[in-house]
Amino acid sequence: MNWISEWALPKIKTLFGAPREVPENLWHKCPACEQMVFHRDLERNLHVCPHCGHHMRVGARQRLDYTLDEGWQRIELPKAPQDPLRFRDQRRYVDRLREAQAKGGQEDAVVVAHGVIEGNRVVAAAFDFSFMGGSMSAGVGEALVTAARLAVLQDSPLIVFTASGGARMQEGAISLMQMPRTVIATRMVKEVGLPFIVVLCDPTTGGVTASFAMLGDIQIAEPGAMIGFAGARVIEQTVREKLPEGFQRAEYLLAHGILDMVVKRSEMRATLARLIGLLRLPERETAPAAEPMLTLAPPAPAEGPTPAA
């Protein structure tokens, strides 16, 4: 690829109305401004459009590459039941699942890792929207519970990068039960005094937002990320009103008090590192790592009634 093709190809193609499909790995069309971006520029720019600043969706491993120092390690996750309902719509769920697994090289929609961000040890979990829309399956629940247990074990903060359309319909009520399961995961981390940080990425909706993803000690979102409980179309049909400009976007949520901050991808590492540093309890800096707890630590005994002062 020489400079001519690098610079001129997309423009020529647009000009002459050449076939829309471009070699996938070379040129990307920004879904926001529709300009073509050369793949190396896109990589360098962390998949943020250099023309308009649009934050494109990235896969789980890519996300971890962008956020963690080199050398992060992926955690093997406990097996979750595959297709417990033997669900079939127009296709069998088990086929969809196997296809997604083969394509993505991962068991389910979440990758869990431990690593370091600018000197701070962390456990990180990243959703992959390309794996069945990042939908919440028993496997996804298992990943988050495992991540929480690992964070406790390693005395590390837990950071979750979300991207999910919500429930995995093909797992029915088992998918629904991942809401309480993942809420419990957040409690495990918080109870031992570790920070739980959520980074909401485009898009995060449904059961994921209505469970662990809204329970962060700190709530961050990427610019422009679509975040909400109900789908925009369902809302439009219900209230028969036009949705306001920027509805359910990160900036809208920030303005409505639902987020702490909207952070550009290029500033994510530094922001996370700073937050972790600020949230570290003083005694943790010198104390040795906590005793490993392989099973869920029983919660501290409940104190008696404590009437408000």
Next chain:
Amino acid sequence: MRHFLDFEKPIAELEGKIEELRRTTDAGGIDVAEEVAKLRDKAQALLKSTYARLTPWQKTLVARHPDRPKCLDYIRAHIEEWTPLAGDRAFADDAAVVGGLGRFRGRAVAVLGTEKGSDTETRVLHNFGMAKPEGYRKARRIIELAGRFGLPILSFVDTAGAFPGIEAEARGQAEAIARSIEACLEAPVPFVATIIGEGGSGGAIALAAADRVLMLEHSIYSVISPEGCASILWRDAAQAPTAAEALKLTAEDLRRLNLVDAVVPEPLGGAHRDPETALAAVGNRVWDCLEPLLALDGATLRARRREKFLEMGRNSVI
């Protein structure tokens, strides 16, 4: 005027005939008692056979039946000294969520539920049982109140789901649901939830992450409505009956998957045909579940509730 579902039409016709015959008798016509008795037996048999093999979609319709006992009916039937509480202390009172204090079999309890309403006026008042953030925040407040005063919690869940609206999103619908689930899981008191009609997704589990979860025989509990699922996966809402089948949303399915603890049998022909019997059955079963929990301390309850939900679905196979 009784409301008949489509699949109940043959039963409706028989009952119509019986009614007609009785009217002629009352008007001094020939005595048709024998004929009426025969028809009545036939109607009963038909009712029995119909309800013995309801499809998941038919159960969905029964679960949504307008005459089915609602949350407030259970409260009226079982809670003495009923003292409703209101408001989330931040924005508003959401009538879709009912909550308050009272006595259940002599014991002070906190009660929560989603109320659909039973006529046009109350349906609008309660927003058809679809709660907004303030509703879930009210629920959380009452759960926490119950925790501080050691009051067991009972919930009666009947909702199509959380309200999908612009304002609801702006005020943090997702966060409100998440916090309500969290409050359920953290409550240091016994908690028995009953799905009495529709257990619609996040809006239902927000009030049902409990020590014991009961389902009425013809209630449903699902991650998405059959219509919603059909329009996404089949791209055709008319495939709702097929989706209802695939989603495994009946009480029997949920019990088999070990996602709920028990199924409360309904009277013949569904709770809407004999509300008194249904109300009594639920009251008894709730008490049976609650009583052994009363002996446990808060830490034990919480730890066991966690274990139960953490294990949920890990080994479920239909």
